[in-house]
Amino acid sequence: MDRPRPRLVIMVKEPRPGRVKTRLGQDIGYVRAAWWMRHRLRTLARGVTSPGWDTILAVAPDTALNSPMLPDLARIGQGPGDLGDRMGRLFRGLPPGPVLIIGADIPAITRAHVAAGFAALGDHPAVIGPASDGGFWAIGLKRSAAVPAGLFAGVRWSSPHAMADTLATLPFSRVARLPVLNDVDVASDLPAVGR
Structure with a gap:
């Protein structure tokens, strides 16, 4: 029997001014923030795709599924609700096999980080990639059992408690950890990633 294909899901918002990276936009202007995100998405799509897994964009809003501003990858809508509602729906709704969800605004992420996430899911039911601000840049589930209802x-969200709160919702005793990577929320995050 063939093993189910791993799926990498990239959470993206359509990069329109005032709709994406709004905290960054308050610092550098909404047009520049949207441009940064659009450029970041192109770079990310080239940097994390691999024949070893399927790469899917989870797009918000759902009406932007056909947006020409997004990389040419398979796309699904995120649907309504907060970030947890949307990620939980993705974990429950995708075909069987490991799923790793990542943010689109993590400049240091590489194909090797994604491969390490899927490798960790070979031995663990879940994996998380911490961020230094208390959040996380990646979360994955092996999905060999039902996805927890209270996930x-x-x-x-958007607090220093996001990762700890998320870990508290996982019913697994073993959760693998990936290296700490940082996202870009505000202008002061940009120098650390080389703008």
Whole structure:
């Protein structure tokens, strides 16, 4: 029997001014923030795709599924709700096999980080990639059993508690950890990643 294909899901918002990277936009202007995100998406798509896994863009809003501003990859809508609702729906709705969800605004992420995430899911039911601000840049589930019903319930998103809250919703005793990587939220995050 063939093993189910791993799936990498990249959470993206259509890179339109005022709709994406709004905190960064407050610092550098909404047009520049949208341009940064659009460029970041092109770079990310080239940097993390691999024949070893399927790469899918989870797009918000759902009406942007056919946007020409997004990389030419398979696309699905994120649907309604907060980040936890949307990620939980992706974990429950995709075909069988390991799923690794990543953010699109992580400049240091490489194909090797994604490969390490899928490798960790060979031995663990879950994997998480911490960020230094208390959040996380990646979360993956092996999905060899049903996805927990309370996954992401009560997580304080965009706070220093996001990763700890998320881990508290996982019913697994073993969760692998990937290296710490940082996302770009505000202008002060840009110098650390070389703008």
